[in-house]
Amino acid sequence: MANFNASQFNAQVRAAQRRAEQQFKREVDRVNRANKKAVDDHNRKAEAHNRRVIADYNRQVDAHNRKADAHNRRVIDDLHRQLSAGRSTTVRYTEPERRLADRVHDAVAQVDPKEYDTFLSYARIDGSEVAAELRAALEDLGVAVWFDHVSIQAGKSQSLQMDQGLRKARSGIALLTPAYLAGRFWTERELGALLGKSTLIPVLHNVTFKDVQEYSGILPDLAGFTTATDSVNDIARKIAAAVTVDN
Structure with a gap:
């Protein structure tokens, strides 16, 4: 082995x-x-x-x-x-509407005790976004703004509250856009009342001063601003200085 x-x-x-x-x-x-x-x-x-x-x-x-x-x-x-x-080249605020507004003012004068530095008028179809931005910038600067989305209370007459806001506001801002200049009942009614204020400031957005001149012979003579050259914040600072000067 x-x-x-x-x-x-x-x-x-x-x-x-x-x-x-x-x-x-x-x-x-x-x-x-x-x-x-x-x-x-x-x-x-x-x-x-x-x-x-x-x-x-x-x-x-x-x-x-x-x-x-x-x-x-x-x-x-x-x-x-x-x-x-050249449609709606003049503001249509009839005498019966004025008399009705006066009666409304007397009837609801004590409904809202708040005072407003200014009333912001705009057309919702193309002005809502910049109007909201302008209102926020103004209120950040301490300006009391009548602005429909905030000031109008649900369950109450919108027209009555708007008329009261127009009366109580010490000044006005007209945010002029293509829809505003095309003519809408509410904006024309608001502008008719604001033209009676001692201070009315036009703010142009997506329109020119020539467009405004075709719409109204009065507005172009008022000192105003345009978003084409100034930011909304800059415009707000300039407006705040004008509408709160006596406060």
Whole structure:
């Protein structure tokens, strides 16, 4: 019987272990590559799907924005056509309306005890945003502003509250926009009352002094401001100095 060679046996064992380890490593690498490929394929499909969803959403948003822009352009173009045609070139505040306003003033004089430095008149269709910004800037400067969104109380007559605000305010601000100059009952009524104030400040937004001159022969003679050259905050500071000088 041949003698047992321990060294040779150990060498064979180590060689077998190395082969097993190499085979195991190759199998692990193969599985990792397969998993990575599966993950990459999934990610590519997910990214492609997300791109399609985002592109479709963006197309819908673009289509909506185009429709909204087209609608807004039609509204503004119509307002400019009305201005160009010289419609509503004078403020229409009839004598019966004046008499009615006087009776209303007497009837509701004590409803709102608050005093106002100024009444802010504007057209909602295209002046709401800048009017709200101007009102906020003025109130930050300590100016008490009659502003319909804040001053009008729900459940009470809007016209009565507006007429009271017109009477109680010591001055007026007319935010002149294309819609304002095109003529709306409420703005014409407000302007008719504000023209009787000792201080009325025009603020032009998206209109020119020439547009204002075609609308009214009185307003262009009043010292005013335009958002084309001054920021709303700068305009507010200048107005505050004018309407609170005696306070």
